[in-house]
Amino acid sequence: NMQVISSLLDLQSQYVKDRESLEMFKESQNRILSMASVHEKLYQSEDLAEINFDGYIRSMSQHLLRTYSIDPGAVRLNINCSDVFLDINKAVPCVLIIKELISNALKHAFPEGKRGEITIDFHPDGDNRLTLVVSDTGIGLPEDIDISDAKTLGLQLISDLVDQLRGTLEIERDGGTAFKIAFNQ
Numbered sequence: 001n002m003q004v005i006s007s008l009l010d011l012q013s014q015y016v017k018d019r020e021s022l023e024m025f026k027e028s029q030n031r032i033l034s035m036a037s038v039h040e041k042l043y044q045s046e047d048l049a050e051i052n053f054d055g056y057i058r059s060m061s062q063h064l065l066r067t068y069s070i071d072p073g074a075v076r077l078n079i080n081c082s083d084v085f086l087d088i089n090k091a092v093p094c095v096l097i098i099k100e101l102i103s104n105a106l107k108h109a110f111p112e113g114k115r116g117e118i119t120i121d122f123h124p125d126g127d128n129r130l131t132l133v134v135s136d137t138g139i140g141l142p143e144d145i146d147i148s149d150a151k152t153l154g155l156q157l158i159s160d161l162v163d164q165l166r167g168t169l170e171i172e173r174d175g176g177t178a179f180k181i182a183f184n185q
Contacts, residue, residue, distance in 0.1 A: 027154070030067065030103070031096060053094070054081040057120055060095070061102055068106045075110055078119040084130060090185070093161040094122075094132065100154045101134035101179055109138020109177065116176070128185050135178035147171060 009032070013025035061077050064070075086094060098120065105118050116137040125131045147169065150156045158179070162169045167183030 026067075027103070030064075030099065053084040053086065053091075053122055054079070056095070057081055057098060057122065060099060061118075061120070064099070064102050064106060068103070070106055074113060074115050075106065076117045078117055081120065081122040083124055084122050086130075086185070090165065090183075093164050097132070097158055097161050097181065098134060100158050104154055105134070105136040105138060105177070109136045109140075111139065114138065124185065125182070129182055130185050132181045133178055135172075135176060137176040140173050140175075141171065141177040143173065 009025055009029045013022055013029070016022045016025055057079050061079065065072060065075070065077070102118060102120070109118075110116050118134070118136045121131070121133040121135075123131060145155070147155055147159055150159060159169065162181055162183075165181070165183040167181050170180040172178040172180070
């Protein structure tokens with residue numbers, strides 16, 4: 001069903017002339033495809049209750065590089081994901097968070113062909129907790145952007161999804177940007 005919705009958005013976007021509106025259609029389509037791929041991975045896994053995140057993050061990241069036409073030599077992806085298995089109720093918010101953070105970094109962190117790295121660290125940190133850190137070596141998140149009062153849909157979505165996970169969010173703005181999210185497994 002989500003694939004059909006994504007296809008409908010793609011068809012509708014062909015009639016959109018405004019660049020900003022077209023970008024919104026594409027972002028929505030990517031969000032839906034991310035959710036659809038979580039369900040696909042779940043059905044392919046040996047345990048229908050959990051998804052292994054390492055391979056999933058790798059394929060999603062590569063897809064986003066292609067979607068935004070990023071030269072793989074310009075932005076390097078580092079993915080460190082160990083022993084993370086999530087049920088569908090945790091997997092979908094995590095996938096959407098990761099997708100939003102990678103997309104934001106690809107769109108904003110490396111202007112005018114600036115080179116850099118995006119790193120995704122996702123691992124258990126004891127006491128049945130997981131830590132997800134998505135960081136980049138880009139120009140950094142401006143100091144005047146407050147995630148708790150975000151004006152963009154993507155940042156609002158990240159904040160809401162962290163709340164849905166009943167997690168915590170910290171942002172570091174030193175030498176790029178790092179979003180650190182911790183939540184119970």
